Amino acid sequence: MTSTLPFKIFVIEDNEWYGELLVYRLSQNPNHSVQRFATARACLDHLDEKPDFITLDYSLPDAKGEQLLRQIRERLPGTEVLVVSGQEDVGTAVSMLRQGAYDYLVKDENTLDRLWNIVGKVEQQARLRRENNQLRQQIGARYGAGQAILGEHASIQQVHTLIAKAARTTITVSVSGETGTGKELVAKAIHFQSSRAGQPFVAVNMAAIPRELVESELFGHEKGAFTGAVARRVGRLEEANGGTLFLDEIADLDLSLQAKLLRVLQEREVTRVGGSQAVAFDVRLIVATHRDLLAEVQAGRFREDLYYRLLGLPIALPPLRQRGNDVLLLAEEFVRDFCTQNNLPPRLLTDDARERLKGHPFPGNVRELKAVVELAAVLADGEAINGDDLPLRAGRTTVGPGSQLSLREQTTAIVQHCLDEMEGDVLAVAARLRIGKSTIYRMIQQRELHVS
């Protein structure tokens, strides 16, 4: 609903004078469309008009409030019903609330003001809910089959197949791949292609939360559970109820918390920190890591039992440099999107730019490629993006003991770095690195290296 759509209210009240009073008060908001009905029958006859809110007098001439409430709840489960009644009977109020009434008001001198406040609150909640649904639908459309994850390489086609298979069930999925390869994108694609698409997708990055806060972030806490816990907080597991929980960088989870997570997942119940009551939850779990989890298990940093609990359906994302021509396909798509979004004239990659992109190792993978070509689209003077417009970092940050590149890729990166630094002087580079000049020429010929 946009705020311009009227908020439809039914007032069910057989006392004509009191009913008109309620209608008059509620109509003071020009966005309200208010109708009064004096009987249960008349209300039921008009339910197809789908009111957003109903005020219900408990004692009507042709039915008891409870009966009518039950029928309304069956036909319009999303419509809030407020009971307004002269009965000061607590038992009736409790039974109506149990049947799903939003609230219960006893007719007195404050009723009109309280009613006004309640309707305002319900209206706001309804608007947020509908906006939320609209956004979910829009986002869902973006993550539909083959939409968000671009690439024609066989490895990416295989990823699409696995995503479709994962989406059919609630199996746990473990996504692996270097940073920026699209692990979160895969998690969202699975969620939005599954029957849980209308429910929450909650992402938590284990590496981004201070160690001492991870437990309360995941499981929630009760008020006063620890210094700083000033109010009760629902954990991310509970927040994801009915939907999908994406635990990114799972290898960064502390060993002690790994044990707790395993217990919670096995029991499908969570107890908030400082709480005593277990709350059941139903989530589809997707985990991701850029590390080799099995190696973490072998090194004693990750529990083996949790590893097997989380492995589920593994999806491995290859680094961008192993996806052949996908680097160009992605680059062109990112440039096109960026230019459209920023009202720039279309910009095309020159042959030189394409060659450079193909030769770059992209340690930051798709994220890096996107940033590079978007910046190039900004920097380019005309409609062509030249090689020099691409802010490609030489291999400096990509080599060394912690590098994710293969030895051959690291070698290429080092030689390229020297070539750039020595302005393409092959002999000087060969002397500096103590390798044969023919090796360098061969690498240039095979387009592993570029001379600018």
Ligand SMILES: Nc1ncnc2c1ncn2[C@@H]1O[C@H](COP(=O)(O)OP(=O)(O)OP(=O)(O)O)[C@@H](O)[C@H]1O
């Ligand atoms: N195949 C792809 N097609 C289109 N865009 C992609 C693709 N893969 C990744 N991206 C984009 O690249 C960026 C990084 O992707 P994402 O955050 O999913 O990577 P990640 O592997 O989860 O990264 P990290 O390891 O840092 O958490 C995002 O903007 C994402 O939309």
